[in-house]
Every structure is written in structure tokens, then in C-alpha cells.
Amino acid sequence: MLITGLIVGGLLGFTMQRGRFCVTGFLRDIFTLHSWRGFTALLVVIAVHAVGLAALTGTGVITPEFKDFxxxxxxxxxxxxxLxxxxxxxxASGTWYRSGEGLVGSWIALFMYALSSAAMKGGVxxxxxxxxxxxxxGVxxxxxxxxxxxxxxxxSLAVVTALLVRYFLLKEKAAPxxxxxxxxxTGLAHLLAEKPWxxxxxxxxxxxxxxxxxxxxxxxxxNDGLGITTPSSNLLKGLVNGNDKGYFDWGVLLVLGILVGSFIAAKASGEFRVRVPDARQAGRSVVGGLLMGVGAAWAGGCTVGNGMVQTSLFSFQGWVAxxxxxxxxxxxxxxxxKPDQPVNAQDVELATGGSTAGPDAPDPTDFTGLTSAVSVLDRPLVSVGASSSAGTAAKTGLTVLGDGRWGMDTLGAVCPFPLIEAKNAIRLIDVGDELVIDFDCTQATDAIPRWAATDGHEVTQFEARGDAGWVIAVKRGH
Incomplete structure (x- = not known):
């Protein structure tokens, strides 16, 4: 029966990779984009879980156990x-499935996450x-x-979630x-490995x-359902100490299955490529992985164990976490x-050859919409308008492509930096000019065109460039 863990994990990894299912992004969008669409997707998971687990509990199929809060x-x-x-x-689950896409930064974070959670769960x-x-x-x-x-x-949760889903679906239907x-x-291959989920x-x-x-x-x-932290910890303990204490259980096969399923999905869709992070992102992956392991051990679970399972059981632990x-x-x-070097009004006026007053003037304190975003590769990004010289464009990090087209290279930048940079650049070029963005962040294949449609810009080009590489051209609409 242990093999069922690998099967469920494989299906989960395939689904998450193809659906760009990222709880980090769902929560982040609340603060950076003021959007609750992703959080509603998380509520769908919780609601489906809640109905299913309540039915299984009520019929005696499972008997969940709880620790005091x-x-x-x-x-x-x-x-x-x-953090x-x-x-x-x-x-946690996102790091596992992105590792299957070939992101070395996720491999680093995953190891540090497993290491720190193992240290917390019976280690030093x-x-x-x-x-x-x-x-x-005592609750x-x-x-x-x-x-x-x-x-x-x-x-109650199912009804509220259904109403929210209906609201966002109607909103999407009305949008461009x-x-x-x-x-x-074509056929099933297109539906499973190409068409956006x-x-x-x-x-x-x-x-x-x-x-x-x-x-x-x-x-x-x-006696548990989906979980990432303890299985990740047990995997490392089993590799180091052997399996005398039964570390290689159903949960370990689940997380390994996520990796395998994600790899299969990424290969089938042409989205697998080994991508090495720059020094900054590598350092963040180390620190982030350590915080994830320590935090999840203290909280009793991650965004899966707490955010999907314990919430569906309506435990105090799950919802507070x-x-x-x-x-x-x-x-x-x-x-x-946020940007390392925010653009001020003088920079914008120099770049565009015009006034910074009016509705399009960037507010350097609001990085969610129109702040300057500095590439994670330490390239300064300050956009220039059509009236600027090629020398100025080269200095600021954009490439002059001619005929009102400006190139922006975000290769190597992880989500959400390609979107942050694109939102800044489009606000600083002239209306009717095109921003041509090279990127290799899988999640940006959804985030950038969705932003363009929502904000009224036209996508004039969108195509793959080899494995896990894309180019999109966005014409400023207003």
C-alpha cells in the first residue's frame, strides 16, 4: 500500500505544475496586487477537503487526532x-514541484527546509x-x-467559497x-501538457x-492526509540514519511523488530546464529554506498540513497558522x-522627455503597481521612452529594438520579479510602444499575460523559446 503514496504524490505534482498552483503566490497577491482570486482557489481546496473529510469521519472511515492548541x-x-x-x-509543496521544473534555487531551499525541520523534529x-x-x-x-x-x-465554508468562485468567474468572463x-x-496531449489549467x-x-x-x-x-514537513524531515533522516525507525513511510513517498509528477509534467510541456540562480537568490533560498523548516515545525505544519488539511478540519491550529x-x-x-533603487520624478522626466504629473506618474512608495523594479541579476531597470537616445537606453538596462520597441531581459529572475519589472517598464514607455520581455519563470507565463489583459495592454507576441524560455511583447494601451 505504500506505493499509493507515490501515485497520489505523482498526480499532485503533475496537477500543481500544470495548474501553476502556488499558495505563496496566492497569499502574496493579496498584498502586492490586492487580489483575492488566488486565495479563493485556496478556499476551494479547503472546502473540498472539508466536505470529503467530514464525510469520511462521519462514516468512521478515518478518525483524525488532534493535539492541544x-x-x-x-x-x-x-x-x-x-517570511x-x-x-x-x-x-513547501511549491518548492517540491518547482524542483521538478529544474530550479536549482528550489533544490537549495528544499534541502535547507528538510535539514532545519529534521533538526527541530528530534534533532539538535x-x-x-x-x-x-x-x-x-485545552482546545x-x-x-x-x-x-x-x-x-x-x-x-458555510462551501457556500461562501462557491459565491466567491462565481464572482471571479463572472469577472473573468467580462474581462478581455x-x-x-x-x-x-493536439488532443489529450494539448489538454494535459499545454493548455493552461x-x-x-x-x-x-x-x-x-x-x-x-x-x-x-x-x-x-x-493516520494523516497530505503533509510535507514531516515527510521531508523523515526523508533526510532516513537517508542519513537508515530506515530502522521506519522513516520511509507513505508520506515520504508522497513528497517524492510530487517531485516525479512535476518533472513529468514539466518535460511533457517543455518547461523543464536546469536554471541556476544568481548569488542573491541562492542566499535567499538558503535563509528561506531554514525559516520554512523551523517555522513549519513550530506551527505544526506548512501551507499544506495547516493551510489545507487542518483548516478543513476547522482546528484552531490550522486557521491561526x-x-x-x-x-x-x-x-x-x-x-x-521592492526595488533597490526607486525611480524619482526627475528620473522619469529625463527618461520620457515629458512631465511626470498626471495619473501615470509613478509613486515610488507603491511597488505593487508602478515602482521601478530592479532585476534580481543586479541590472538597474529604469525605462526610457521613444524620444530617448540609444545611449540612454543602454545605460538604463533596456535594449533599443527600433520602431518603438524596447527589449527587457529578465532571464534568471524568479516570480514575481518579471511581473514587477514589466509593470514598471510599461508605465514609463510611451503609449503605443512595445515592451519585449524575455523570461524563463514558469509562473510568469500566466502572470504577465493576465496582467496585460487586466490593465488594458495588448499582447502582440507570445511564444516559447526552447525549453522553459519565453518571449512576450506587450504594447502599452494607455
Whole structure:
């Protein structure tokens, strides 16, 4: 039965990779884009989980067990985990599936995450873990604390989620169509490995796999569902110490399956390529991975164990952890997802040859929309207009392509930096000019064309350049 862990993990990894399913991005978008669309997808996972697990519990198929709520550990751990996933460029499950895409930065973060979580879970940092988790209160789930059936919460969450999904689907239907890559495959191959997967459909599949996972895992003696932190820790412990203590359990095969499934999806879609980070991102991956492991150990889980499973069981741990993970993401976004050298009014006037007054004038304090974004490769990015000279363009980091077209190289930049740079550059070039962006961030294949459609810009070119490389041209519309 252990092999079912590998199968479920493989399906999960394939689904997450093809659906660009990133909880870090969902939470980050609340603070950087003021968008709740991604968070609604997370609610879909939780709601599907909640219905399925409540049914399995009610029929006696599974019997979830809960530890007393440790508020201090959950609050501190959740916040640290939120900081870590911004630095690492993805949460626990996201780091596993992006490793399958060939991102060396994710490999680094994954190792540090497994190492620090192993140190906290019975390793050299075990005492610190036990100390912070020693303070508990005698509650486990919200329904139990209130003395009511969990179905009241299950049905309420399902209704709210359905209304939110309907709202965003109607909003998408009314918006201009988003540009997509031209098809190169046909039939089932196109549907599975090429056509973009909608985030809500992807979320429904992830939630369904989570429901299926619990009884399959329970059949092997592991009374739990989806989980990433303990399996990652156990994998490292098993590799170092052997399997005398049964480290290679269903959960370990689950996370290995995520890696395999993601690799298969990335290869099938032409999105696999080994991509080595620059020194800055490598350093962030190290620190981010360490914070993820420590934070998840204290909080009792990651964005999967807490943010998808414990929330669906309506435990205090799950919902409090999710709130503080989100707060950590918000603080980290303000600290690190901003330009190194903000553009001031004089820079913009010099670059565009015009006035900075008016609705398009950039506000250097608002990096969510029109701030200058500096490439993670340490290239200064200050856009120039059509009236500027080629020398000025070269100095500022854009390439003059002629006929009102400007090239921007973001190869090597991880999500969300290609989008941040594009949003800045498009605001500083002239209306009708085109920004031609080279990028190799898989998530940007959705983020950049979605932003262009939402903000009223025209995509005049969108194509793949070999494996895991793309070019998109965006004409400024206003």
C-alpha cells in the first residue's frame, strides 16, 4: 500500500505544475496586487477537503487526532514560515514541484527546509521545539469548542467559497481575453501538457486528492492526509540514519511523488530546464529554506498540513497558522519585493522627455503597481521612452529594438520579479510602444499575460523559446 503514496504524490505534482498552483503566490497577491482570486482557489481546496473529510469521519472511515492548541508556537512558527516562503520563492509543496521544473534555487531551499525541520523534529533543535510548543490551551477544533457539528462550518465554508468562485468567474468572463501560447500539440496531449489549467479547477483536483490521500495513508498505519514537513524531515533522516525507525513511510513517498509528477509534467510541456540562480537568490533560498523548516515545525505544519488539511478540519491550529503565515508573507513582501533603487520624478522626466504629473506618474512608495523594479541579476531597470537616445537606453538596462520597441531581459529572475519589472517598464514607455520581455519563470507565463489583459495592454507576441524560455511583447494601451 505504500506505493499509493507515490501515485497520489505523482498526480499532485503533475496537477500543481500544470495548474501553476502556488499558495505563496496566492497569499502574496493579496498584498502586492490586492487580489483575492488566488486565495479563493485556496478556499476551494479547503472546502473540498472539508466536505470529503467530514464525510469520511462521519462514516468512521478515518478518525483524525488532534493535539492541544499551542498558540505561541503556532503564531511564531506561522509568521516565520511566511517570511521564509517569500525568500525561498515558494512554499513547501511549491518548492517540491518547482524542483521538478529544474530550479536549482528550489533544490537549495528544499534541502535547507528538510535539514532545519529534521533538526527541530528530534534533532539538535528538538529542545527548542519542545520548549515553545510546551505552552498549550485545552482546545483543538472550533466545532468541539462550541459543541456543535462540524457540518455547520463545512456547509458555510462551501457556500461562501462557491459565491466567491462565481464572482471571479463572472469577472473573468467580462474581462478581455488573456493571451495564451500558440498550441503545438493536439488532443489529450494539448489538454494535459499545454493548455493552461484554470486555477479553480486545479484547486478542486488538489482538494480531491487530499481527501483520497487520508484513507490510503491510514491503511499503512499513518493516520494523516497530505503533509510535507514531516515527510521531508523523515526523508533526510532516513537517508542519513537508515530506515530502522521506519522513516520511509507513505508520506515520504508522497513528497517524492510530487517531485516525479512535476518533472513529468514539466518535460511533457517543455518547461523543464536546469536554471541556476544568481548569488542573491541562492542566499535567499538558503535563509528561506531554514525559516520554512523551523517555522513549519513550530506551527505544526506548512501551507499544506495547516493551510489545507487542518483548516478543513476547522482546528484552531490550522486557521491561526494560516493567518500568521499570510501576515509573514505580507511583511516579507514589503521588505524584499521592492526595488533597490526607486525611480524619482526627475528620473522619469529625463527618461520620457515629458512631465511626470498626471495619473501615470509613478509613486515610488507603491511597488505593487508602478515602482521601478530592479532585476534580481543586479541590472538597474529604469525605462526610457521613444524620444530617448540609444545611449540612454543602454545605460538604463533596456535594449533599443527600433520602431518603438524596447527589449527587457529578465532571464534568471524568479516570480514575481518579471511581473514587477514589466509593470514598471510599461508605465514609463510611451503609449503605443512595445515592451519585449524575455523570461524563463514558469509562473510568469500566466502572470504577465493576465496582467496585460487586466490593465488594458495588448499582447502582440507570445511564444516559447526552447525549453522553459519565453518571449512576450506587450504594447502599452494607455
Amino acid at each position: 499551542a498558540p505561541l508556537a503556532v503564531v511564531v512558527g506561522g509568521f516565520l514560515f511566511g 521564509g516562503i517569500i525568500l525561498a520563492g515558494g512554499c 533543535l528538538g529542545g527548542m521545539n519542545d520548549w515553545l510548543k510546551g505552552y498549550t490551551v 483543538t477544533t472550533v466545532p468541539d469548542a462550541l459543541g456543535v457539528s462540524a457540518w455547520w462550518f463545512v456547509v 481575453a488573456m493571451a495564451t501560447l500558440p498550441p503545438r500539440k 484554470h486555477v479553480f479547477g486545479t484547486a478542486a483536483i488538489v482538494g480531491t486528492l487530499g481527501v483520497i490521500a487520508w484513507p490510503l495513508s491510514d491503511a499503512t498505519g499513518r 494560516l493567518v500568521f503565515i499570510a501576515l509573514g508573507v505580507g511583511v516579507a513582501a514589503k521588505l524584499w519585493l
